[in-house]
Amino acid sequence: GDVSHKRLLNADKEVGNWLTHHKNFEAHRFSKLEEVNTKNVKNLSLAWTFQLGGIQAGGIWPHGGLEGTPIVEDGIMYVTDGWGSVYAISVGDDKGKLLWKMDPETDKDWGGAVACCGVNNRGVALWKDKIVSHTLDGRLIVANKATGKIEWEKEVADPSVGETLTAAPLVVKDMVITGVAGAEYGIRGWIAATDLSTQKELWRTYTIPKPGEKGSETWKDDYDAWKNGGGSTWVTGSYDAETNMILWGVGNPGPDWDNEFRPGDNLYTNSVVALDADTGAIDWHFQYTPNDPFDYDGVNENVLVDTKIDGKKRKVMLHANRNGFAYAIDRATGEFLWGKPFVDRLTWTPGLDSKGKPVAYKPNQDVQHYAGQTAASRTNKEGVSCPGNMGGKNWPPTTYNPEAQLWYIPVIESCNTQINEETKPGTWQAREWWTGGGLKQHEQITGSVAAVDPKTGKVVAKHHTQYPQLGGLVSTAGNLVFVGNPDGRLSALDGKSLEELWSFETGAGLNAPPITFSANGKQYVAIMAGLGGAWPKWFVDGTKGLEKIEPSSTLYVFSL
């Protein structure tokens, strides 16, 4: 059927479907299905598999990976591979049968040469009788849902200046919202809305203000650092229908490790921005890590939750940042409510103050060094910070179980060494790295799944894992949390104790979020297996054993 705005607003009522990237506009990634539950999950077994493609090399990458969230509507699943091919697969009768494949013929070298962190495509969106998708080489594609035939396409991001598309599109009303990647290549980030009926761009809001605009006073250099200021938007945001606001995360400033190049707080990098959905105007913002020297990209998803804080009913936005703190923010005003660490080790600030700013932040200083020797700088060439620069949590999504009132975070437990190289004004070159340094992985990275109480931010349970969490989570009314590990193990945890109740060895690296859906009245759990992302290039030294994982591209589906 047609996917209308009304259906997306009521996505939770379509219990067996998974209609939008984060399951609902509130980004809960929670399923009301309970056929599979803590009592019987031990009997969960493989139902079918499907071999996808997209493993080819391109640009700086030796192979593609799978990071997508499958979308499921009425017996059909839509998934993408890293190069942006879309597959429609039957999940009802004819389970695992390919209905069509749309190959957008992505220019692999063109896009892949400016993809900082892997051949990534995180999935599709549904609108009316169409499938909406992105490609790494910058295109927005609208295809026919029944046939996969491309109806129109448009270049919305420009790889000639280092812009790529890795985030899944978000459809709100009759528009598609696109976020961009490329902060490590010195782009000027944006969020754009395209009218799906007219193909016209409705608005494009830059995340880095130009001189004279509000926030431009936080770029204090005199050589136009803002033009290459980063602030990409490569993780899909959420939509608050009540306020008609889009809440979207903004990434790191560039150059990453030479913050002296860009004195000032560098708005709106490492922030959440609340945009009027109809105009794109920024209503409020909250910045997590001002003048960031750590690459603590603030793009992670924003989870809309109604809860009680200090005895008062609040409509909040929960966010687990790369900097190791989880935040609750009033989603209508941007007011900070609480901020608590969810990682085992956090060294760059002793904590947050009552406004949510890091205690080690010095408001009167244009260049921030944060605590001790954690930040690399022109004088302290190497800094060691915990979390490391991949963050306490990267893009892999959290999940919120509204019945248990628990929020689960896929955690990267890490520290690393970051190295400053002085950047000289006027040296930016299109499609060249703009990082102002690099990193060393001096110790092993592990992981955990943390269960957090949304009222207080307290971590109430933690399940430690040998490897970092690179795929994300889903929670269910069966009181389960499913988690895919990069060494190939998919496991089901008890939602309360986080004890592992079941696992399955895929033999392939899991780098994508699991989902659950139902077809013909039966519940299934699905995950794509194919280790890619930032890991092979940047973090392989920190995860001994994972170098043995072969590239792969397989969809796994389980049932009782």
Ligand SMILES: O=C(O)c1cc(C(=O)O)c2c(n1)C(=O)C(=O)c1cc(C(=O)O)[nH]c1-2
């Ligand atoms: O600033 C950016 O534009 C940008 C984009 C991406 C991306 O699009 O995948 C990543 C990052 N940054 C990044 O910092 C990062 O750690 C990262 C990890 C991954 C991944 O897929 O494993 N992507 C990205």
Ligand SMILES: [Ca+2]
């Ligand atoms: Ca980044």
